[in-house]
Amino acid sequence: MGGKLLYEGKAKKIFETPHPYEVEVYFKDDATAFNGAKKGQITSKGILNNAISSLFFELLESNGVKSHYLKRIDERSMLVKKLKIIQIEVVVRNVAAGSLSQRLGWAEGKILPSPVVEFYYKSDELGDPLINDYHVAALGLATPEELAFLAAQSLKINSILLKHLLDRKVKLVDFKLEYGKSDEEILLGDEISPDTCRFWDSETNLKLDKDRFRRDLGEVEEAYQEIHDRLAGGPKV
Ligand code: TMP
Numbered sequence: 070m071g072g073k074l075l076y077e078g079k080a081k082k083i084f085e086t087p088h089p090y091e092v093e094v095y096f097k098d099d100a101t102a103f104n105g106a107k108k109g110q111i112t113s114k115g116i117l118n119n120a121i122s123s124l125f126f127e128l129l130e131s132n133g134v135k136s137h138y139l140k141r142i143d144e145r146s147m148l149v150k151k152l153k154i155i156q157i158e159v160v161v162r163n164v165a166a167g168s169l170s171q172r173l174g175w176a177e178g179k180i181l182p183s184p185v186v187e188f189y190y191k192s193d194e195l196g197d198p199l200i201n202d203y204h205v206a207a208l209g210l211a212t213p214e215e216l217a218f219l220a221a222q223s224l225k226i227n228s229i230l231l232k233h234l235l236d237r238k239v240k241l242v243d244f245k246l247e248y249g250k251s252d253e254e255i256l257l258g259d260e261i262s263p264d265t266c267r268f269w270d271s272e273t274n275l276k277l278d279k280d281r282f283r284r285d286l287g288e289v290e291e292a293y294q295e296i297h298d299r300l301a302g303g304p305k306v
């Protein structure tokens with residue numbers, strides 16, 4: 070669309086649009102892990118994540134979850150409402166993996182008796198540390214009511230995604246969400262993609278997400294494509 074670049078992150082760029090309350094999100098092929106320590110590119114990742122995120126935002130919208138998403142503009146871009154981002158990353162987990170397995174010594178793949186919600190302070194400088202509701206209050210990141218909403222909304226999103234994915238033979242292991250304010254209303258923001266979720270094949274536990282990049286497992290693009298195809302149920306993009 071050619072608007073001014075407002076912000077460039079590790080995986081996305083944000084551009085101005087003619088409308089002051091809307092911005093364009095452009096999905097890059099760049100991939101990073103371990104707080105930027107590992108860098109690379111995943112061919113077509115931007116195209117696939119834009120398509121996958123759009124499908125998820127549309128699914129959530131149809132289930133009453135409001136997000137910043139307005140529409141897909143083209144292969145790599147979507148139009149979204151401009152948000153004032155809340156500096157909290159909300160992680161929901163159904164199965165032990167990643168940092169939870171490390172922290173509690175739980176084997177990857179252990180099914181959690183009930184979903185676990187975690188909060189992380191969104192700070193590249195500090196490496197996104199795990200925080201609790203007391204830290205959120207002390208840091209002034211959100212009110213107790215807002216934090217309760219973030220947790221409840223994230224659990225609702227978990228229920229919707231869990232079922233939708235299981236119907237497509239994908240186990241939703243865990244995922245990360247970000248929220249922001251638009252006119253004091255809290256909306257879901259950022260993206261929902263194999264960059265921000267752990268997806269395992271429900272029968273084989275084959276990893277179909279960014280862990281293939283983080284852990285050098287190979288066939289990274291193929292995994293993203295597989296998730297796209299199972300969600301879209303149509304021909305490859
Ligand atoms: P973790 O096990 O490394 O804490 O990751 C939990 C989930 O959050 C996983 O689905 C990947 C996602 N995630 C992000 O989206 N961004 C990040 O920076 C990290 C560390 C994890």
Ligand code: ASP
Binds near residue numbers: 100102104
């Ligand atoms: N996105 C984070 C980073 O670049 C970490 C991750 O996804 O593993 O460092």
